[in-house]
Amino acid sequence: MPRPIQSIERASAILRLLSGRTGRLSLAELAGELGLPKGTVYGILRTLLSVGFVEQDPESGKYRVGAALLHLGSSYLDGNELRTRALNWSDWLAARTNESVRLGTLHDGKVLVVHHVFRPDNSPQALEVGALLPMHATAMGKVLLAHHPYLADELAANGGLPRFTGCTITDPKQLGKELKRVRERGWASDVEELIDGEVSCAAPIRDRRGIAVGAIAISGPVDRLCEGSQLRSELVAHVREGARTISRDLGAVPW
Amino acid sequence: MSERYVAAIDQGTASSRCLVFDRQGRIVSLSQKEHEQIFPRPGWVEHDPMEILRNVVTVVRGALESGGLEVRDLVAVGIANQRETTVVWDRHTGTPVHNAIVWQDTRTDGLVRKLGAEHGQDRFRDRCGLPLATYFSGPKVSWLLDSAPGLRSRAEEGDLLFGTMDSWLVWNLTGRHVTDVTNASRTMLMNLETLDWDDTLLETIGVPRAMLPEIQPSSKIYGEAVDSLGGVPIAAALGDQQAALFGQTCFSAGEAKCTYGTGSFLLLNTGSRPVRSGHGLLTTVGSKIGDEPATYALEGSIAVTGALVQWFRDKVGLIGSAPEVETLARSVDDNGGIYFVPAFSGLFAPHWRGDARGVIAGLTGYVTKGHLARAVLEATAWQTREVVDAMNADSGIELTSLKADGGMTANNLLMQFLADVLAVPVVRPIVAETVSLGAAYAAGLAVGFWPDIESLRANWHKAAEWLPHMEQAARDKGYRKWKKAVQRSLDWVDDDD
Numbered sequence: 001m002p003r004p005i006q007s008i009e010r011a012s013a014i015l016r017l018l019s020g021r022t023g024r025l026s027l028a029e030l031a032g033e034l035g036l037p038k039g040t041v042y043g044i045l046r047t048l049l050s051v052g053f054v055e056q057d058p059e060s061g062k063y064r065v066g067a068a069l070l071h072l073g074s075s076y077l078d079g080n081e082l083r084t085r086a087l088n089w090s091d092w093l094a095a096r097t098n099e100s101v102r103l104g105t106l107h108d109g110k111v112l113v114v115h116h117v118f119r120p121d122n123s124p125q126a127l128e129v130g131a132l133l134p135m136h137a138t139a140m141g142k143v144l145l146a147h148h149p150y151l152a153d154e155l156a157a158n159g160g161l162p163r164f165t166g167c168t169i170t171d172p173k174q175l176g177k178e179l180k181r182v183r184e185r186g187w188a189s190d191v192e193e194l195i196d197g198e199v200s201c202a203a204p205i206r207d208r209r210g211i212a213v214g215a216i217a218i219s220g221p222v223d224r225l226c227e228g229s230q231l232r233s234e235l236v237a238h239v240r241e242g243a244r245t246i247s248r249d250l251g252a253v254p255w
Numbered sequence: 256m257s258e259r260y261v262a263a264i265d266q267g268t269a270s271s272r273c274l275v276f277d278r279q280g281r282i283v284s285l286s287q288k289e290h291e292q293i294f295p296r297p298g299w300v301e302h303d304p305m306e307i308l309r310n311v312v313t314v315v316r317g318a319l320e321s322g323g324l325e326v327r328d329l330v331a332v333g334i335a336n337q338r339e340t341t342v343v344w345d346r347h348t349g350t351p352v353h354n355a356i357v358w359q360d361t362r363t364d365g366l367v368r369k370l371g372a373e374h375g376q377d378r379f380r381d382r383c384g385l386p387l388a389t390y391f392s393g394p395k396v397s398w399l400l401d402s403a404p405g406l407r408s409r410a411e412e413g414d415l416l417f418g419t420m421d422s423w424l425v426w427n428l429t430g431r432h433v434t435d436v437t438n439a440s441r442t443m444l445m446n447l448e449t450l451d452w453d454d455t456l457l458e459t460i461g462v463p464r465a466m467l468p469e470i471q472p473s474s475k476i477y478g479e480a481v482d483s484l485g486g487v488p489i490a491a492a493l494g495d496q497q498a499a500l501f502g503q504t505c506f507s508a509g510e511a512k513c514t515y516g517t518g519s520f521l522l523l524n525t526g527s528r529p530v531r532s533g534h535g536l537l538t539t540v541g542s543k544i545g546d547e548p549a550t551y552a553l554e555g556s557i558a559v560t561g562a563l564v565q566w567f568r569d570k571v572g573l574i575g576s577a578p579e580v581e582t583l584a585r586s587v588d589d590n591g592g593i594y595f596v597p598a599f600s601g602l603f604a605p606h607w608r609g610d611a612r613g614v615i616a617g618l619t620g621y622v623t624k625g626h627l628a629r630a631v632l633e634a635t636a637w638q639t640r641e642v643v644d645a646m647n648a649d650s651g652i653e654l655t656s657l658k659a660d661g662g663m664t665a666n667n668l669l670m671q672f673l674a675d676v677l678a679v680p681v682v683r684p685i686v687a688e689t690v691s692l693g694a695a696y697a698a699g700l701a702v703g704f705w706p707d708i709e710s711l712r713a714n715w716h717k718a719a720e721w722l723p724h725m726e727q728a729a730r731d732k733g734y735r736k737w738k739k740a741v742q743r744s745l746d747w748v749d750d751d752d
Contacts, residue, residue, distance in 0.1 A: 084578040084665040088282055091685050091718060095281040120685050120716035127719055129667050 139202035208251030284322030326485030333491030333698030384538030429478030491697035502693030515663035535605025555642030591626030
């Protein structure tokens with residue numbers, strides 16, 4: 001039998017430590033537990049970060065198990081399941097905001113629309129369930145990217161930041177900054193980044209493990225959704241409340 | 256004055272729910288709790304009325320809590336309930352003498368056949384609008400009174416009370432023994448013209464008048480709730496399907512809806528006159544608002560639709576949750592040639608065949624679990640098609656679009672297939688919870704929270720629409736096969752079963 005590969009053994013030990021106890025450890029704590037030089041542990045952590053198996057807490061700088069690892073061995077929430085569980089509160093959000101509502105999940109580097117509620121004004125509208133939207137140019141996509149950071153790099157590396165309007169973010173660095181902001185404030189916007197004159201606002205839907213399994217968004221014309229260049233704050237509040245309520249129904253711990 | 260709300264209790268077949276609505280008819284909060292389905296024998300289905308009562312109080316409190324509300328924020332509570340399910344209890348102790356006999360229960364098959372023996376299934380149709388079937392309450396009460404010695408005499412002496420779930424809840428919440436006219440229209444004991452209990456029906460079916468509740472309008476303050484619900488007025492009760500018709504704002508003759516839940520129920524408002532069906536539909540009361548005349552409806556009742564998905568999940572175990580049936584069904588392109596007739600309680604509209612039982616027709620070695628999942632979903636659509644055909648024939652008006660609601664509207668594959676086989680658009684309103692919304696509307700009207708029904712129409716909005724895409728030839732072939740499968744489900748039950 002060939003000898004075990006040392007770096008994989010060490011990476012596994014790091015992941016075991018991070019998935020136990022309090023779930024958050026600093027570089028020094030990890031190095032201490034493993035009896036290894038900080039530089040060695042740091043090198044492994046950087047690789048684990050890049051594939052999304054480890055995440056770094058922006059405030060404390062401590063490391064924790066990443067969303068991508070949690071997804072392994074536990075299937076994604078079924079889109080049909082998500083639609084069913086979110087039906088009432090998607091309606092609620094459309095009724096509150098008087099705008100159309102969409103629910104999206106990650107699918108092959110795109111946002112898959114799994115649910116669509118018409119804008120409640122009885123105007124002619126077509127159901128868009130099954131449509132695929134670009135991640136970097138939609139609020140839902142940004143929410144999902146923000147919670148799966150390794151995807152943003154993959155997307156950029158594969159030439160995946162095409163321009164749709166003058167406002168589309170096509171620079172990976174700028175996108176990285178935008179995603180950081182999305183993570184910090186807990187919601188995302190797209191202001192005329194996919195379609196001129198169209199705006200969307202999204203917040204993450206989390207399951208009981210705290211993983212962002214989807215996003216819920218409202219979208220509509222800029223003059224209805226924005227005040228100046230800013231999304232109207234009461235709309236943002238409704239989107240976030242809708243996302244929180246659905247998350248709570250999925251078993252997420254309230255935050 | 257701070258904002259006020261109306262709460263609806265939806266006491267359904269699978270669960271009890273409470274939803275709180277604001278003046279725009281928008282959901283503010285929701286709480287629900289499932290109750291046990293008791294299957295003592297094949298074909299028998301029971302509920303524990305005490306469990307249901309406890310759950311109802313729990314979900315009302317739960318909905319208030321999750322909305323950050325208190326009882327005093329409510330102007331009224333309305334009740335929508337599973338219909339026909341029969342409770343008999345002791346007037347003095349409040350204790351049920353038997354589990355509730357659920358509408359799906361077929362134990363009265365023998366009694367129903369005996370009642371129809373010389374006169375046929377439509378013996379009472381002129382009086383009550385219903386065919387003889389195990390579905391309705393009257394025969395269930397009669398069976399129950401004969402199930403143990405002494406019950407019948409206690410009922411005759413007025414010591415036992417009968418009620419459908421609305422009565423049971425209102426009696427427990429307010430102390431008054433009443434029922435609403437829509438629920439009463441499902442007992443086979445009420446005369447559709449007089450809207451009062453019918454002595455001929457009572458005598459023939461064998462139900463003593465002394466145990467019956469007083470028939471009341473659907474929208475009216477019945478009384479104030481007990482302490483645990485802080486004295487809030489209980490101001491409406493409707494059978495769940497009539498509540499959904501009201502919640503879909505089908506207030507005018509010619510307006511129709513279909514609600515997709517455990518079973519599915521297509522109701523067409525026929526205005527102030529009852530329309531007799533010649534095609535296997537029921538004539539029923541749609542609603543009665545205060546002192547206004549009653550509104551009637553034609554109904555196509557399908558016993559098993561969502562229940563088939565639940566069975567597929569719980570008894571077959573091919574899926575872990577109901578929504579997964581869509582995922583599994585989408586793993587294949589068509590039904591693989593199979594048709595699933597879920598005649599678990601016989602067939603309801605338009606067939607009314609208690610002797611039918613479920614079949615899966617067209618099985619070959621090619622068929623996979625994906626095809627089974629498709630056939631499970633398609634069964635709901637084909638059954639709707641049969642009822643829509645009957646409705647078109649009875650009313651003389653072609654349906655031009657179907658207003659659908661209920662939990663199964665979350666299933667996109669089903670809704671698309673439904674539009675395909677009906678060849679008309681299917682629309683879903685922005686509140687899929689029309690049963691609760693209808694009960695809330697009726698309660699709100701009774702206390703003046705809403706001035707009139709016209710103000711409610713403004714709350715209806717289209718949330719989704721599915722357009723038909725199927726080729727006519729495919730539709731015709733599918734329907735032909737479905738009808739052949741239905742034929743194969745008939746005449747299964749024998750006298751010694």
